[in-house]
Amino acid sequence: MKKVFALSAVALLLSGTANAEIRINGFANLVGGITSSDDSLYGYDEDINFSEQSLFAIQVSGDINDRMTATGQLVARGSDDYNADFEWAYLTYAATDNVSVSAGRLRMPLFRYSASLDVGYSYHWVVAPSSVYDVPFNNVDGVKVDYSGYSGDLEYTFQLTGGKIENDFTLAGQSADLEVNNVLVGTADFTYLNWTFRVVAARGDTSFDIPALDPVLAQLGQIDPNLQDLLAANDDDGLFYGVSLEYDAFDWFVSAELTGVEIEDSFYPEEMNYYVTAGMRSGKWTPFITYEKSDLNDGPKFLDKVAGYPAPFQGPLTQLLVGIQLPAVSENSTTSVGVRYDYDTNIALKMDVTKFSDDIDEGNDASLVRFAVNYVF
Amino acid sequence: MISKKVVFATFVVLFASFSLSAATTIIVHPGNSATLDEKTVQRIFLGKEKKFSDGSETIPVNQSADSTVRADFDENVLGRSSSQVSAYWSKLVFTGKGVPPKEVANDAEVIDLISKNPSAIGYVDSSSVTDAVKAVSLN
Numbered sequence: 001m002k003k004v005f006a007l008s009a010v011a012l013l014l015s016g017t018a019n020a021e022i023r024i025n026g027f028a029n030l031v032g033g034i035t036s037s038d039d040s041l042y043g044y045d046e047d048i049n050f051s052e053q054s055l056f057a058i059q060v061s062g063d064i065n066d067r068m069t070a071t072g073q074l075v076a077r078g079s080d081d082y083n084a085d086f087e088w089a090y091l092t093y094a095a096t097d098n099v100s101v102s103a104g105r106l107r108m109p110l111f112r113y114s115a116s117l118d119v120g121y122s123y124h125w126v127v128a129p130s131s132v133y134d135v136p137f138n139n140v141d142g143v144k145v146d147y148s149g150y151s152g153d154l155e156y157t158f159q160l161t162g163g164k165i166e167n168d169f170t171l172a173g174q175s176a177d178l179e180v181n182n183v184l185v186g187t188a189d190f191t192y193l194n195w196t197f198r199v200v201a202a203r204g205d206t207s208f209d210i211p212a213l214d215p216v217l218a219q220l221g222q223i224d225p226n227l228q229d230l231l232a233a234n235d236d237d238g239l240f241y242g243v244s245l246e247y248d249a250f251d252w253f254v255s256a257e258l259t260g261v262e263i264e265d266s267f268y269p270e271e272m273n274y275y276v277t278a279g280m281r282s283g284k285w286t287p288f289i290t291y292e293k294s295d296l297n298d299g300p301k302f303l304d305k306v307a308g309y310p311a312p313f314q315g316p317l318t319q320l321l322v323g324i325q326l327p328a329v330s331e332n333s334t335t336s337v338g339v340r341y342d343y344d345t346n347i348a349l350k351m352d353v354t355k356f357s358d359d360i361d362e363g364n365d366a367s368l369v370r371f372a373v374n375y376v377f
Numbered sequence: 378m379i380s381k382k383v384v385f386a387t388f389v390v391l392f393a394s395f396s397l398s399a400a401t402t403i404i405v406h407p408g409n410s411a412t413l414d415e416k417t418v419q420r421i422f423l424g425k426e427k428k429f430s431d432g433s434e435t436i437p438v439n440q441s442a443d444s445t446v447r448a449d450f451d452e453n454v455l456g457r458s459s460s461q462v463s464a465y466w467s468k469l470v471f472t473g474k475g476v477p478p479k480e481v482a483n484d485a486e487v488i489d490l491i492s493k494n495p496s497a498i499g500y501v502d503s504s505s506v507t508d509a510v511k512a513v514s515l516n
Contacts (some may be wrong), residue, residue, distance in 0.1 A: 059471055061473060116471055119468065122467045250461075283458075346442075348464075
């Protein structure tokens with residue numbers, strides 16, 4: 001009820017101005033999936049599930065005046081029992097034809113498909129590659145400045161985003177909180193004829209609150225508080241970077257995206273993810289293939305510190321250092337093959353088959369079949 | 378042999394698309410003297426260009442998604458299928474970056490709108506063009 005009220009309050013607010021034009025758009029992804037027996041992947045298991053990656057969203061936007069627009073996006077995710085939340089709510093001010101400034105709750109422009117990540121209709125995949133896109137820091141409360149223009153056939157967009165991220169996430173099955181302060185994200189996007197190129201770099205003061213890790217961190221603190229501070233992610237400098245390249249000849253396309261995360265003074269391993277995808281467009285059909293790799297397996301950090309402690313401490317210290325870092329360690333590769341069918345100019349039907357290989361523990365290998373209906377209005 | 382067939386098929390496709398695009402005409406208000414080429418029309422209908430070459434505002438007018446003239450325009454002027462164009466707009470709409478052109482039901486409505494508004498630009502089947510609007514050649 002509260003949510004409905006909030007939505008109508010926004011609608012009222014938007015309609016308050018006499019000549020405001022209110023636009024209501026929406027999108028929905030209904031995704032069903034089932035794994036082969038005893039496997040589990042992305043929340044799916046051997047019993048068919050329709051909620052894990054499904055979502056319904058409504059966007060209301062209105063022009064406050066000829067330069068200002070208010071936008072609110074209400075999203076209900078199946079993984080969250082379809083509880084609706086305002087994931088985005090922001091005002092945009094078009095300062096000039098080239099420059100716009102947005103403020104409020106925004107999508108972090110980290111990835112090539114960040115902005116339309118939830119709009120399944122906008123891309124060929126059933127769901128954007130998890131190895132790259134599944135991050136707990138997708139939305140930011142802050143300000144974004146956008147500059148775009150073109151020169152001949154070269155189109156470019158530069159974005160600078162600043163703000164704060166607060167979110168909860170799951171690490172190795174344990175719930176945790178994430179807080180990133182003084183976030184700064186810079187992106188540059190270029191389109192030249194059939195080519196699209198993008199670079200992004202971001203930083204933030206990163207804190208993880210993972211209750212399951214607290215007892216071991218405290219043990220470490222009994223040996224040396226400096227080590228506890230070193231391993232805990234507490235207001236530590238976190239870096240994110242990414243590049244992507246696409247060639248789209250309309251009849252076919254190939255694209256790749258690579259991202260990395262580094263929080264040097266913390267237990268969190270150096271992370272590197274990428275995917276390569278290709279597809280063909282033949283009438284209403286778009287068959288595609290995607291290979292993904294996720295690598296958070298760079299070997300335990302800080303083991304060189306152990307030698308500086310008296311011999312009796314070295315064994316337990318090594319155990320603690322490795323034990324604290326272990327939950328975040330993972331390495332896996334994923335291959336999926338699928339097809340998109342344009343049923344109508346606002347409905348796409350899709351299906352894919354995914355083969356997931358855990359490069360550390362092959363007991364986690366899994367196969368998954370998904371199908372989806374994407375709708376926009 | 379295979380390559381000859383491919384070349385032949387390509388010619389057929391090229392020929393087909395040229396003859397199709399000849400059936401669609403870009404139209405503006407008779408008083409609009411802005412210079413327009415295919416690239417500019419593309420940019421206007423993809424929301425990338427908001428002004429004519431003379432600096433006045435553009436209001437693109439689209440036709441309904443299931444019309445043949447729309448399919449022809451999307452395919453030959455924008456260079457993508459209507460579904461791809463719609464996927465393109467879904468990216469902009471849901472990121473607050475753009476609003477797709479208004480859609481009207483038929484050629485007569487496009488002509489009516491454009492004849493009344495110097496900012497409007499649209500496209501119709503070549504056989505529908507009247508004196509109330511100005512046909513633009515994209516060369």
